[in-house]
Amino acid sequence: MSSGLEAIANELRRLQRDGVNRVFVEDDTMQLIVPKKDVVARSRLPDLQSGRPAQNPKLPEEGKDSPTPPVKSVTKTVTTPKVAPLPESPEIELPEGDAASQLAWLKDRVLACEVCKEHLSDDGKIVFGTGSSQADIFFCGEAPDADEEREGEAFIGKPGQLLTKITSAMGLSSENVFTTNILKWRPEHNKPYGNRPPTLDEMRFCLPYLKAQIKIIQPKVIVALGNTTVSGLLGHDPARKMGSVRGTWDQFETIPVMITFHPSYLLRNGTLKTKRMVWEDMLQVMEKCSLKISDQQRGFFLPKS
Ligand code: URA
Numbered sequence: 001m002s003s004g005l006e007a008i009a010n011e012l013r014r015l016q017r018d019g020v021n022r023v024f025v026e027d028d029t030m031q032l033i034v035p036k037k038d039v040v041a042r043s044r045l046p047d048l049q050s051g052r053p054a055q056n057p058k059l060p061e062e063g064k065d066s067p068t069p070p071v072k073s074v075t076k077t078v079t080t081p082k083v084a085p086l087p088e089s090p091e092i093e094l095p096e097g098d099a100a101s102q103l104a105w106l107k108d109r110v111l112a113c114e115v116c117k118e119h120l121s122d123d124g125k126i127v128f129g130t131g132s133s134q135a136d137i138f139f140c141g142e143a144p145d146a147d148e149e150r151e152g153e154a155f156i157g158k159p160g161q162l163l164t165k166i167t168s169a170m171g172l173s174s175e176n177v178f179t180t181n182i183l184k185w186r187p188e189h190n191k192p193y194g195n196r197p198p199t200l201d202e203m204r205f206c207l208p209y210l211k212a213q214i215k216i217i218q219p220k221v222i223v224a225l226g227n228t229t230v231s232g233l234l235g236h237d238p239a240r241k242m243g244s245v246r247g248t249w250d251q252f253e254t255i256p257v258m259i260t261f262h263p264s265y266l267l268r269n270g271t272l273k274t275k276r277m278v279w280e281d282m283l284q285v286m287e288k289c290s291l292k293i294s295d296q297q298r299g300f301f302l303p304k305s
Contacts, residue, residue, distance in 0.1 A: 125152030129180025138219035143183035203232030226262025
């Protein structure tokens with residue numbers, strides 16, 4: 001394997017360990033990964049048209065005696081593209097009223113946001129979030145993907161379907177949860193395929209919308225899905241490793257935050273062990289919300305003895 005390709009593989013492995021679920025690949029790097037005639041390398045790549053991961057994406061084995069990789073170019077691979085700085089974050093003053101009417105007011109406000117609209121692709125929709133204004137559990141992702149942008153609904157693509165499976169296994173319905181993202185639009189990029197994570201600046205701009213949603217709903221728990229969400233919600237800390245903070249509690253304003261892996265990460269790393277890790281996080285959430293937990297639920301994803 002060329003040292004460039006190996007360096008990319010190593011960097012992707014490191015990101016994967018940290019719970020990063022999507023990367024944005026620059027054209028130069030794409031050339032390295034998919035040299036024009038390298039059919040074998042192509043078969044390992046995500047489906048570029050849909051942006052979905054390959055069925056069995058396998059990173060090449062780490063070479064023991066490999067030369068030091070050109071990390072600089074690889075680091076560039078995974079940084080987000082340059083996005084023009086956004087204006088000041090909006091100021092939200094909620095009107096008087098009950099939670100349902102405040103949430104409806106806020107939704108209209110967000111749907112009318114000129115900055116959000118400016119960043120949509122043709123036919124794209126702003127994604128406000130869905131669920132109950134009385135929800136005890138507030139699931140927060142980073143930003144809509146293509147499926148969500150097309151329909152204007154959060155978490156309806158493959159990761160969203162997995163999230164629905166998780167909430168059903170917790171015994172929850174749409175009455176008990178609210179599901180949204182920090183960013184209310186799909187981060188645009190100049191590629192015909194794939195998704196890119198939102199920048200800190202983009203998340204900073206939309207944070208007041210999220211804060212207002214949380215203020216209205218007053219959930220008992222926020223579940224932060226994935227590394228980028230944790231940065232947007234709790235502040236960016238380059239030293240923070242998803243592997244260390246996953247399964248721990250933090251706090252957003254006064255609300256407890258459970259940090260867990262993003263469902264996209266689970267889709268790509270759905271080992272029994274990873275599923276159990278996320279499930280244990282959900283058991284903690286259920287306990288915090290005083291939900292009844294059956295023995296069967298306690299045993300989900302434990303290895304069979
Ligand atoms: N990933 C997210 O973070 N949010 C969505 O709504 C869909 C995918």
